Amino acid sequence: MRKIAFIAAAAATALISTVGIAAEPAQQRFTHEGRTYVYTQTARENGKTLIEGHEVDSHEKFRLLVDGDRVRGTSNGYPVSFRTRSAVVASAAAAN
Template identity: 45%
Template sequence: MTRFLIAAAAATVAFATPAVAKDRVFTHEGVTYAYTATPTADALVLEGKASKGGKFRLVVKGDWVNGYAGGARVSFRAPKREAAGAVLVAQR
């Protein structure tokens, strides 16, 4: 779950620009992810739950993503957008 959640966070980081929290839901390989993306003064907070794997909370600040997914601490460099608009997925 964590690896896929990282990809979802990458997509959110690359394309999220709302000024208020926005509910998001998607399903991948039978697992449904529901979360909010809430911008703060200097970060983007992603909080939610996966139907398998539990809760997650990721804080995107600058070039880094820190938080918890499925009870495990995660930290990784936020992916950058390519010129064509595609997202590079962070690898562990």
């Protein structure tokens, strides 16, 4: 479960590198512990950001909704929910 939360947190943190969101979400990627993950993100109303993706080799999926400092969603079919300062910064960047 800790691994799932860390992967979800890494995906939320990866939002920081995004300058803006285009009309068609671009696929992003990050690597953690030798595994590569790809995801897309879309801005939603009220400053919420949706992040959806999967691990490249196993195709384990994750879907996260960033709302302020709270991240909720699923990773590999398991529910995840956590607070992160990175999510606050990322949501602000996505809103611009």
